[in-house]
Amino acid sequence: MGRKPGSLGNHAAVGGLEKYEGNPLPDAAERIARKAAEKIARKMDMNSTIGKNKFKYSRGPLRSWLLAGGLALGTAAAVAACGSSPSSTAAGSPGSSTPPSASSAASATISAKSVSGVGTVLVNGQGQTLYMLTSEKGGKITCTQANGCTQAWPETLLANGATAATAGSGVQSSLLGTVKDASGNLEVTYNHWPLYTFSGDSGPGVAKGQGLTSFGGTWYVLSGSGNPVTSSQSGTASSGGGSGY
Numbered sequence: 448m449g450r451k452p453g454s455l456g457n458h459a460a461v462g463g464l465e466k467y468e469g470n471p472l473p474d475a476a477e478r479i480a481r482k483a484a485e486k487i488a489r490k491m492d493m494n495s496t497i498g499k500n501k502f503k504y505s506r507g508p509l510r511s512w513l514l515a516g517g518l519a520l521g522t523a524a525a526v527a528a529c530g531s532s533p534s535s536t537a538a539g540s541p542g543s544s545t546p547p548s549a550s551s552a553a554s555a556t557i558s559a560k561s562v563s564g565v566g567t568v569l570v571n572g573q574g575q576t577l578y579m580l581t582s583e584k585g586g587k588i589t590c591t592q593a594n595g596c597t598q599a600w601p602e603t604l605l606a607n608g609a610t611a612a613t614a615g616s617g618v619q620s621s622l623l624g625t626v627k628d629a630s631g632n633l634e635v636t637y638n639h640w641p642l643y644t645f646s647g648d649s650g651p652g653v654a655k656g657q658g659l660t661s662f663g664g665t666w667y668v669l670s671g672s673g674n675p676v677t678s679s680q681s682g683t684a685s686s687g688g689g690s691g692y
Contacts, residue, residue: 556572556615558616560617562652562668563654566670566676568654569670572615573651576651576654577637577644578666579640579643579669580643580662588628588641589662590662591629592629592630596661599645599647599661600643600645601644601646602632604635609633618637618671619671619672637669638673643666645666
């Protein structure tokens with residue numbers, strides 16, 4: 448059956464789809480196309496919003512994790528800093544040049560006080576009795592850390608930066624001096640005798656080291672005049688004549 452020209456309007460094939468010329472799309476088809484386009488747009492907007500919300504909410508845990516990590520690192524750094532804090536500068540510590548066998552800086556104050564059994568003799572700033580060694584006459588130091596002497600008879604050293612000891616009561620400042628020990632430290636002398644304490648003394652006012660013989664000589668206390676007191680602990684105190692060197 449033949450088709451009348453123009454009954455359905457002229458049409459041409461474009462990309463496999465027929466485009467009607469002269470006749471607009473029916474209203475129903477246009478409404479369907481518009482709704483479909485609006486539906487697609489809403490889905491795109493919804494996906495975009497969900498993506499934004501996911502990123503927004505994911506930032507909370509991420510931010511908390513970063514904060515916790517930062518606090519942990521800060522705590523570790525503080526502990527490490529405490530562990531690498533400077534060492535004590537007390538005598539014998541790694542932060543001090545004073546060997547553990549030396550008397551403390553307070554010992555550099557020399558005074559003369561009464562000590563039971565030996566009379567008025569030299570003591571340090573802590574009240575400990577001071578001794579000299581007869582083998583050190585003439586300037587040669589024989590009591591050293593190398594031979595173990597200073598473990599039993601600690602030296603009386605000056606504090607870092609100090610150049611002279613302090614004269615207390617009963618002491619002549621002109622008799623105070625220094626001498627370098629084997630390690631290069633400045634040891635306090637009195638009337639040219641290097642001064643030592645005794646590890647066997649329990650505290651101030653004791654002179655248990657008096658008259659002991661060890662390390663090539665005999666240990667005696669010193670009077671305020673700078674002379675060795677050669678009496679024993681139980682004997683009457685007497686001062687030997689002569690100077691240190």
